[in-house]
Amino acid sequence: MPKKERKRLQVVISEEQDALLTKTAYELSSPERLISKSEVVRLAIEKIAKDLEAGGESTEEYRALLEDEDIKDD
């Protein structure tokens, strides 16, 4: 990532979500390129914004997922 204009993001996640991150990083890695959990988070942020921009059913699908206890804030 380019050095300038960066922000530090802090998020509390569940142990299951941490495990999902590790699994996703492993699945996207190859013998030529290891993917970090940070890269997965940045990728996930870009993807969700892209999906919503594309429209269609995404918004309703995401709103439904937001009702999951593991995603909601307290």
Place this chain on the structure above:
Amino acid sequence: MPKKERKRLQVVISEEQDALLTKTAYELSSPERLISKSEVVRLAIEKIAKDLEAGGESTEEYRALLEDEDIKDD
């Protein structure tokens, strides 16, 4: 999110990604329910894992996005 079994995640993101997070949180919010940027990140983590599990073209699409300078680690 349930109180137990939590982890603190720290990720450096670009200003553009921070703006995408804010925009996504706004788009998923409604007059009845405000969505935080943390909720968007947790949602995005769940979604990317789900997509990869479903298989199909997702893996290659994600690998291509990973080549973006704004996603890569230094």
